[in-house]
């Protein structure tokens with residue numbers, strides 16, 4: 583197994599930079615997790631770094647994961663596996679065959695992509711794991727989206743980075759907004775807030791797919807898993823703000839207003855945002871701020887990555903209509 587030197591040394595945090603944005607006369611900053619220096623960065627690269635350590639420790643020799651072959655998650659995991667010199671086996675639900683940039687990269691990294699009907703996913707994973715073990719291999723399975731305790735841990739660390747920035751710059755963010763999908767990113771940030779007893783700050787996850795009750799429940803479970811026995815004592819329901827008002831029809835769907843916002847942010851700030859995650863969350867944040875009359879606050883938005891999807895969207899008719 584080869585070492586990935588950038589994961590060994592770390593990268594001293596990602597930049598937090600001020601924005602031109604002024605909706606509601608608030609001041610905005612953005613944390614550029616899309617600038618993590620591995621595989622276009624993003625929260626999947628953050629999480630991958632935690633899995634990297636675990637894979638080395640366990641001395642695994644095959645990396646398995648689940649997800650759409652067009653996902654940021656599969657791109658980063660397949661990239662990491664290649665860089666470690668390990669084979670990668672991706673189990674992918676049928677019906678996402680149209681190749682996007684992420685798909686092409688996953689293929690280039692030499693990952694084996696196995697398609698199966700969505701109802702057969704759990705069975706297929708178990709079957710393949712067993713086969714590897716019977717062949718004397720030690721497979722390491724990473725859940726879709728990097729969900730799980732290690733993924734949560736990655737964003738507890740991000741929370742520490744934010745605290746360090748605040749101390750250095752002598753400012754305090756009243757709000758942190760970000761895209762919430764499997765909920766691991768949000769769980770990590772909320773655990774960071776809880777463990778630091780930061781009651782004054784609101785973390786708002788903008789759902790990009792799931793509806794409120796189910797989405798919130800998944801984040802709560804991840805928080806519970808991470809805090810373990812301290813959950814009952816530390817967790818308050820108020821700490822978990824999961825907003826599903828800006829799903830715009832569900833996963834992968836978008837509106838013309840969102841597309842226009844993405845174009846504005848690229849032109850005005852020089853920052854690419856994809857329509858599935860970051861652009862949708864950013865658009866949702868601006869609506870939320872207006873609807874809740876939030877004014878004169880300091881607001882941090884976390885850019886969770888997905889840059890290859892931004893380039894895919896340039897080819898969409900929808901993007902051309904936005905102009």
Ligand SMILES: *Cc1c(COP(=O)(O)O)cnc(C)c1O
Pocket residue numbers: 624625626654655727761762763764765766767768859860886887888
């Ligand atoms: C996966 C992903 C998210 C969602 O993160 P979760 O931890 O699953 O909630 C947000 N933004 C981008 C760009 C992603 O790829």
